[in-house]
Amino acid sequence: MSENVIVIGGGPAGMMAAYSAASEGSTVILCEKNEKLGKKLYITGKGRCNLTNFCDQETFLKNVIHHPRFLYSSISRFDRENLMDFVTDNGCELKVERGQRVFPKSDKSSDIIKAFRRALISAGVEVRLNTPVASIVTQDDEALGVKLNDGTTLEADKIIVATGGLSYRSTGSDGWGLQAAKALGHTVTPCRPSLVGVKTKETWPSQVQGLALKNVDVTLVHKGKKLRTERGEMLLTHFGVSGPLILTDSAYMDDAPETYQLILDLKPALTxxxxxxxxxxxxxxxxxxxxxxxxxxxxxxxxxxxxxxxxxxxxxxxxxxxxxxxxxxxxxxxxxxKLQISDFLDINTAIVTSGGVSVKEINPKTMASKKIRHLYFAGEMIDVDALTGGFNIQIAATTGFVAGTRSE
CATH class of the missing domain: 1.10.8 (Helicase, Ruva Protein; domain 3)
Known part of the structure; x- marks a missing residue:
């Protein structure tokens, strides 16, 4: 029996959810408040879009920082090979680079978005751009539809919320979905920036701001205890430090940032x-x-x-x-x-948001809310996040695919 499905949000999670639902014969409307789909995808990977990571499932889950177990079921149903096949089948060739990172062969994120758009069109999804949703209509703990900003109400058998986290607000990730989930009684764990530069109490003179340091060791220390050491590249900035090593370290900072310290070894190859x-x-x-x-x-x-x-x-x-x-x-x-961390950079500059709708209130096999019937969540607004390398887009696509699939 055909379902009427409404998807809120036109990022990778929302687009995949809409495609997944439509491919099973559902009538799908995708509501995107921006003037185009995939606005955040467009700027990811410095405009190249690191789509996924060509690693095995065990390695993938090791790169998920918060709640990897939540993904056990869904990633086995839609993994990197499924996502890569989906994109290539829709006209975008891919390549694998250092660190197993997967990019479009053209190095243009717009080609990934075009592939998603082709899939949506072929599946018969009705895409409504410039269509912000005001609220989710519920009655007796059941989602019945959505109310648009213009006052129109759309009825649905299933509603999938995939509006992203709080980073890069200019792309539409302004936390609307998190607020809507909270208003409907869901627990939203504290949100903070992840994969982000950090401010330090120590400042660098202007002549070295912007200087990249390669092959250095950075040790993350929390309240005097060494948490991790990694070798790679970092960047000296006007606010403190950034670059690949620092972005990774930020993902592990679950306490107040000022309780962390960094120790730099600029000559790690020498005793x-x-x-x-x-x-x-x-x-x-x-x-x-x-x-x-x-x-x-x-x-x-x-x-x-x-x-x-x-x-x-x-x-x-x-x-x-x-x-x-x-x-x-x-x-x-x-x-x-030694560098004493004082704060994260603003969450709007973070690659991803850590925190979101509690995984305890979402069925990991279907992405269905355990509180509101016929309501589903997908993507970054779920309290699951990973390191850089294509893992977060894969999580979005995986949870979106499962959310769109009809529950048995």
């Missing part, structure tokens, strides 16, 4: 002893030069004077004036530079 020996060689070879120039090959040129200053070493001293204690201070500054 303290080896680094000290290297410094001694450089000082001997350049004994008449100022120390800032004598040690210039150790770090990017603009950074060396700053690190000497942090080590308490006068950079105008000549190399042959540097004492053993000063050498050790430089080693310590390069190997254990």
């Amino acid at each position: 303290d002893q080896k680094l000290d020996q290297r410094i001694q060689r450089e000082l001997r070879a350049n004994e008449r030069k100022q120390v800032v120039h004598a040690l210039g090959s150790l770090l990017p040129k603009k950074l060396m004077p700053i690190m000497l200053n942090l080590a308490g070493v006068d950079q105008t001293k000549t190399a042959n004036q540097i004492t053993k204690a000063e050498r050790h201070a430089v080693v310590d500054a390069l190997k254990r530079q």
